[in-house]
Amino acid sequence: MEVSNETRIREFIFTGLANSRIQGFIFFVLFFFVYVITVVGNSGMVALVCNTSQLQTPMYCFLGCLSMVDLCYSSVIAPKMLADLVSRVKSISFIGCALQFFFFAALAATESLLLSCMSYDRYVAICRPLHYSLIMTEKKSIGLILTATSIGFSQSSVQTVCIFSLRYCGWNQIDHFYCEVPPLLKLSCSDTFSCDLVTIFFFCSFGMASMMIIVVSYLLIVSSILGINSTTGRRKAFSTCSSHLTCVCIFYGTTLFIYLRPPSRSFDKKDKVASVFYTMVIPMLNPLIYSLRNQEVMKALKTSIRCSSSL
Template identity: 65%
Template sequence: MSKINKTQVNFFLFSGLTNDGTLVPFLFILFTLVYTLTVVGNSGMIALVHTTSRFHSPMYYFLSYLSMVDLCYSSVVTPKMLCDLWVEIKSISYNGCVIQLFFFAGLAVTEALLLSGMSYDRYAAICHPLRYNSIMTRKKCWGLVLLASSIGFLQSSVQTSCVFSLHYCGPNNIDHFYCDIPPILKLSCSKTFPCDTVTVFFTCSCGIGSVVTILISYCLIVASILGIKSAEGRQKAFSTCSSHIMCVSIFYGTVFFIYLRPPTAVFEKSDKVVSVFYSVMIPMLNPLIYSLRNQEVKKTLIETILKPY
């Protein structure tokens, strides 16, 4: 009997988004539309930035990389989720789960750190406008992007290795629609305290560290904006930050709701809703927020669409 209990599972089963078959067509159409908009919006933003000379500046360079991360981030989860809506047995291989978790965790932290880097860019643009180009050089932009990616995938390697170094002898039912750390740890036959500690450490160090950087940047930005005498000047300065503030608020609000809570025995429906939002919806919202709230981007998009061939 002890030998059977020590058998390692070789695949996992997802509970999926819903058990209500009547909702499947609606959810499939909704998330297919969301994923289509994600692919079109982020690909379009990348193409727009790299083909339009007026967008060859640090802010848009960061935006294009954010779009690339969002495109990959969404693609790690959404296609599999859409396929699983139509099948009764929603399975993923053990190695497939390892790969999905690795890329999801790596891209999520990369996005968090990239948003932090974008706040520094806004600080330099508003607080030091005359020295902006000398501060935000192409080399520094590359350095910040490389740093965000390196830290993102380094911590992902550590967390993924920790999670899958544990023993999983059954059951193998993940109460979620993709491989994520909290529901996977609930299945382990081993003590999960070390992995719980690692998760909290990286969530705090990467997430809260990034938030602190953003808050400091915006404290300095607000102080600088309040020093502008004209109301029009203050409004213009604030408008350059509003899109970034919205993206940061949505992303961090949902991520902290999931990861900075005491572990519970049951993964609630509200947890799935929040997970859908930050894993599927946010990658679609980011390019929409930046394009709809940026007059220059909107103008260029309209010109591109109406441009005769």
């Protein structure tokens, strides 16, 4: 049996976002406030949905789960990124990198699938309103949420095993600020063809399928809305899905920018800015969009604030 002289990598080093300590401090302050808003906004949305009887519907059940996923999703990346912005050495252990990637990939896929579940919910609410309560039952809503979560974590398990079973025996510097597929595969001294196929398969089968469900749902929704005679009715129907549509456009617009660009040897500034938006800004924006653009959420929030101030 041939014994390899190659030394297995025990940790990775991130290149990070900042080029200087001053820039790192400025980014730290900025992203610290972004993360605080993310935690407060998503935690508040979860608490609001759980404690408000008027929001005990499938739509807000999905929204509460989306906020929980955003909270966890951001927390997988943000604390480590913030620490690295003020650290001289931006290192992460091999096991730590694997765990970060596992939860990041699982929660990102879960969010994508939840957005498609929410588009289906909006389709039923607008196109089949008389049958909404019969179709979107509590049991079905919970089943869709559990299915989305199971698929998200299952595909992440396969990707994590595939990527971190490769040999990493040379350069250990990840040209990014977190553990992600393209820069990790570039570091491997193994044949990465099978992992490339696995990544493409899951992106096409789940990511693109989820996006197609959303596109088809909204084509049917728009067709149904255009068939409404009154302007007030059309405006009211569109307002019920405008928040979700905004979140979908932001999420998939950034995702497609990152994953459908031609491969390159290193991540440039545009890639890292898009990744910051994808991992930090979107989880912050989602609860803000739903609270500012949804009258029921705003009403429940005002009621909750009044009740808290009267105590």
